[in-house]
Amino acid sequence: MISQSGATSKVISAENVTVDYGAEPVLIDVDLDVTDGELIGIVGPSGSGKSTLLKVLLGTVPVRAGKVDRRPGLAVGLVPQVEHIDWSFPVTVAECVGMARARGLRTPWITKAERAEIHAVLDRLGLNGLANRHIRDLSGGQQQRVFLARALFTKAEVIFLDEPTSGLDVKTRHEVLHLLDDLNRQGLTIVLTTHDLNGIAAHLPKIVCLNTRVIGAGPPEDVLVPDVLERTYGSPMHVLEHGGMRVVVDSPLFSVDDIGKASA
Amino acid sequence: MMLAADLFKPFEFEFFRNGVIVATLAGALCGVVGCYVVLRNMSYIGHGLSHAIFGGYAVAGLIGINLFLGAGAWGVITALAIGGIVRRRPIGSDAAIGVVTTASFALGLALVQLYGSPGQNADALLFGNVLGVTFADVWLIVAVSIGAALFIGFGYRQLLFTTFDTEVAKATGVRTGLVDGLLMVLLSATVLATMNVMGVTLIAANLVVPAVVARMLTAHHRPVPRRRRDRRGQRFCRHERELSPRCRVRPDDRSHSCDFLHRGVRCRWFVPSPCWHCCARPLMTRHMRMRRLDTLATCG
Numbered sequence A: 001m002i003s004q005s006g007a008t009s010k011v012i013s014a015e016n017v018t019v020d021y022g023a024e025p026v027l028i029d030v031d032l033d034v035t036d037g038e039l040i041g042i043v044g045p046s047g048s049g050k051s052t053l054l055k056v057l058l059g060t061v062p063v064r065a066g067k068v069d070r071r072p073g074l075a076v077g078l079v080p081q082v083e084h085i086d087w088s089f090p091v092t093v094a095e096c097v098g099m100a101r102a103r104g105l106r107t108p109w110i111t112k113a114e115r116a117e118i119h120a121v122l123d124r125l126g127l128n129g130l131a132n133r134h135i136r137d138l139s140g141g142q143q144q145r146v147f148l149a150r151a152l153f154t155k156a157e158v159i160f161l162d163e164p165t166s167g168l169d170v171k172t173r174h175e176v177l178h179l180l181d182d183l184n185r186q187g188l189t190i191v192l193t194t195h196d197l198n199g200i201a202a203h204l205p206k207i208v209c210l211n212t213r214v215i216g217a218g219p220p221e222d223v224l225v226p227d228v229l230e231r232t233y234g235s236p237m238h239v240l241e242h243g244g245m246r247v248v249v250d251s252p253l254f255s256v257d258d259i260g261k262a263s264a
Numbered sequence B: 001m002m003l004a005a006d007l008f009k010p011f012e013f014e015f016f017r018n019g020v021i022v023a024t025l026a027g028a029l030c031g032v033v034g035c036y037v038v039l040r041n042m043s044y045i046g047h048g049l050s051h052a053i054f055g056g057y058a059v060a061g062l063i064g065i066n067l068f069l070g071a072g073a074w075g076v077i078t079a080l081a082i083g084g085i086v087r088r089r090p091i092g093s094d095a096a097i098g099v100v101t102t103a104s105f106a107l108g109l110a111l112v113q114l115y116g117s118p119g120q121n122a123d124a125l126l127f128g129n130v131l132g133v134t135f136a137d138v139w140l141i142v143a144v145s146i147g148a149a150l151f152i153g154f155g156y157r158q159l160l161f162t163t164f165d166t167e168v169a170k171a172t173g174v175r176t177g178l179v180d181g182l183l184m185v186l187l188s189a190t191v192l193a194t195m196n197v198m199g200v201t202l203i204a205a206n207l208v209v210p211a212v213v214a215r216m217l218t219a220h221h222r223p224v225p226r227r228r229r230d231r232r233g234q235r236f237c238r239h240e241r242e243l244s245p246r247c248r249v250r251p252d253d254r255s256h257s258c259d260f261l262h263r264g265v266r267c268r269w270f271v272p273s274p275c276w277h278c279c280a281r282p283l284m285t286r287h288m289r290m291r292r293l294d295t296l297a298t299c300g
Helices: A050-058 A093-098 A112-124 A140-153 A170-185 A226-233 A256-263 B002-012 B014-039 B045-063 B067-088 B093-115 B122-127 B135-154 B156-164 B166-172 B176-217 B226-237 B276-283 B286-297
Strands: A010-020 A025-035 A039-043 A065-070 A076-079 A158-162 A189-194 A206-211 A213-218 A237-242 A245-250 B247-249 B256-259 B268-271
Touching: A010 A050, A025 A050, A025 A189, A025 A213, A039 A050, A039 A170, A050 A076, A050 A158, A050 A189, A076 A140, A076 B166, A093 A112, A093 A140, A093 B156, A112 A140, A140 A158, A140 A170, A170 A189, A206 A226, A213 A226, A226 A237, B002 B014, B014 B045, B014 B135, B014 B156, B014 B176, B045 B067, B045 B093, B045 B176, B067 B093, B067 B176, B122 B176, B135 B156, B135 B176, B156 B166, B156 B176, B166 B176
Parallel strands: A039 A189, A039 A206, A076 A158, A158 A189
Antiparallel strands: A010 A025, A010 A065, A206 A213, A237 A245, B247 B256, B256 B268
16 A cells, blocks of 8 residues: 655645535535645545546635635646547647646747756656657557646646546556655655546545545545445445455445346 | 749739738738637637628627727627637537627628618628728738737747646646637637638638648647658658558558548558658658658657
8 A cells, every 4th residue: 555655734625615516516515635745535436526626626616615725826736537638639748748837928939948857757757758759649658647747847736636547457557556656755745536446546545535525534444444435336335355455346235136126 | 034024013003912911911810820729629710700790890880880890899709708608608619609600690691681781892891802902901910910929929838738728727827718818809800800801701711721731731739850850750761661550551552551640630542662752752852851751750
């Protein structure tokens, strides 16, 4: 399991946050504190408000009630879901990373100093030699790392990742997870959403179970328990111990026939 | 000598000089602005906006204000309305453009039918008249071109980031609403300034076609250094051994096929062996070769 690096002060704090998009509330009375150096995973079923919570913490979605406090001058970065990227957009890896430094008056072209910084970030993430490749011509793991590099290039102190491992194979998922662990150990605060309880969430030092409300928050030992998972996902789940890790499995008693009987 | 003199004779006339200047600037302006229009999947906006401005022209005539100012203000409002709807409502940009611009055009037509054309020939606005360009038109298009150069020059990264990934740009601190709004204002100013020259139908073509062609020819937003392109091209051109999966030599007829790179615009070139790239190479100018090889190198 990934260990928690030394957490010190709050960087973002959400208190009693309620969000709606003009209809049913997507988040109700959500409390979440993000402290310096944390690595947090937000899990929950589809439509539970995971991505909305990320946007609330980022400050791009207005809240209907409650308040969100961010440390003044906090630099944040967002790694979007790869499904939302227009892969035919004509940009190379270097341009994709370089465009992120866009605030204030900048030269249209990437300066020599910026190019050196971009290469340093790409080297740090194992993408050396790919700066002039089109973003479409990379593997899934490399694409994910390019967008991480873009967030790092902005000197972000907190990085948010929306479903960073969706659509990736097991090996690439491990690579991404280890990379995030390395970055966290170097002091970066990371908040991510994931559907993958066993592949990702169980390895994280802190998990937040969300289903419109926060059902549970804490280390996997406290959160990955049948009661919390059932209240989060709305279906019974079993938790097994395997090699010191928690493994979540669907209830063997809950088959397709049971669903049919329940709905009848 | 006679031929050259004949060729330059039209330049003695002011209307011809004005026409050439304005046509050149209009082409460049529409080409630059069109890149962002196409990348935002708003290709129809040029067509729609040029029709929508017709509504402003009719309304301005009816209430007795300057036709040009009225049409311009109407165009800006229409463009901002489209941008606002696209940002806030869960409908696509194509639907927003369709609704707003056709409503505006319909209003203009109805008013012209009811109260007559407000002054200028409405056909000239619809189809343009490059030989009827005045000195004021030249200055207007020069001013819009300078504005476009300044906006794209100083706001290049913000514009690129917002176009590529609005949500992340907003999260990173870019004022995406302002960038979108300014682009829409620039677009409507472009349409307004070029309307007398090209008319509404050619504006749409001028905004979209150059950008689409450019997108087919390059996979980069900016060209890679020439030396690197050359090297990549030569490596690619040592054909059979190093052809990318998308570029195949068919063993049966020894023809060589290459997928044209972009998703959605895949035209396949079949050329007889030996490799077309190598055969054609000596016949091409250096500039043509660079562009061609850059395109081919991205196939892999």
